[in-house]
Amino acid sequence: MNFWFAVIRQTGRNLRQTWTTQLITCLTVSLSVLIFSFFYLIYLNMLSVGNKLSDNLHLVVYLEDEPGPEMQEQLRLKITQFDQVEAIRFISREEAYHRFAQQLGDNREILTDMPRDFLPASIEVVPLRTLRSLRQVKLFSEYLATLPGSQKVQYGQQWVERFYSFIQLLSIIVLLSGSLLILTATFMVASTIRLTIFGRQEELELLKLVGATNNYIRTPFLLEGLLQGFGGALLGLIALYSLFQWTTHHISGVGFFNLFSFTFFPFSTISTIILLSILLCAVGSYASMQKFLRV
């Protein structure tokens, strides 16, 4: 019988003897994983929604006068000084008139008596399609308002601000639920191991006296922690996946949500969550052993 065989047998025996405590810990860890990964999944999906919505995001700077080529170059320079942008387009009064006429469609005759330069010239700035650009769009618009000849800056202020607040709220929730995961995984496992150590004090003392090495005594506790981390994460993720499947099945066909395709975590994220949970539980288990296991 080698070391690992003996240790695994010892772990199995302990799990059998204290299965109720172990199960409660495992469920607590899985609940924490579920809460954290639930919000993280919403967050990730909202980011992708944000990316899709920001495809249409652009800022329009209305100008007092139509800039000449030299002025256009200067304005382009000034804009890129603030931030990198996807595109900058100059719209002349004439072009603005044509666009407007096109938008009016069959009603374009109302423009018959209007001069062709009654609309102001403008610059269309398309920011980079990143969340950072979304976050900076207000600052960007304020900056664009200071450009020489700028009259007014317009963008979908309301939805951008609301969407950004929503994303911010989500990221706070993700952080909080992440902390909850750390606390429960570490402390619950630590306290379970502590209880097990207290409950088996007599046995551990005996093991020591009959010549068990420190590793022989400690490793089963570490394995228990690892198993609780793995089992908890797996249970939590399976529950989340079931919830995800149920939700996507039930909301498909509901207007707004049809615009976006919601996705579950990629394999790399699933592995990371499981590894994180294992790591946290191992830390909890190790901390308890260091503190209470006098071997």
Next chain:
Amino acid sequence: MNKLTGPPEERVTAHHTAMIEIIKVAKSYPPNVTALADISLTIASGEMFFLIGKSGAGKTTLLKLLCNMEKPSNGLIEIAGMNIHQVTGNKLAKLRQKVGMAYQDFRLLTNRTVAENIAISMEVSYKKPQIIQDRVRNLLAQLQLEDKHDILTGDLSRGEQQRVALARAVANSPTLILVDEPTGNLDAASTEQVMDLLARCNHSGATVIVVTHDEAIYRHTRHRVMKLDNGRIAGLTQGSSSGQPLTAGDQDDAENMDKGGELP
């Protein structure tokens, strides 16, 4: 000078190489309780040795020092040439695997079966499951406890628990066996089985130290008997386990000690 209480180098006959060297060992507990004082003794490898004395004489304390459950306040204890109180970590674990101890309070895991309790001492040295199983059955047969294999030790009588504790102590074939009151709860037949088992272990080379009150098991022994009184050596018979028969004087010494008398 009394031949049994002189300086260690004179009073002890080392049969072979020394298994245990106890040099000027003292043990006291706060505030000022002296459990052992000035104990010097050599026990040879392969020797069977009896330690007797009244309750509170320091017998169990000496055993606890020998298996490193406690440290001496003074002096040195060497087992197989190693100062056991300076050995730590894996070396200490390896040393303990070679020392089997049957405790007076048994220290059995009452929520485990008899077989599991006996197996523990072999599991820690990673013996193969088949070997463990065979050894457990063999020991239970020797102690006539075959039918208790799967019984929880908590459900056994004190006499049965005592024999299971002894089986666990000898299971891993240790080179040193320390036994604290092995026959305290046993009838004559069970006492004989226990002493036979210890004798077999001794014949196969193990050093055996038996702490006992039971004069029946040491009265006519050919082995050395040491009496402790108030933590001091009150007498030590020469014994004849090296092949020499006990002299009439040695027999008398042992009998004197049984009655709590002083050695001549």
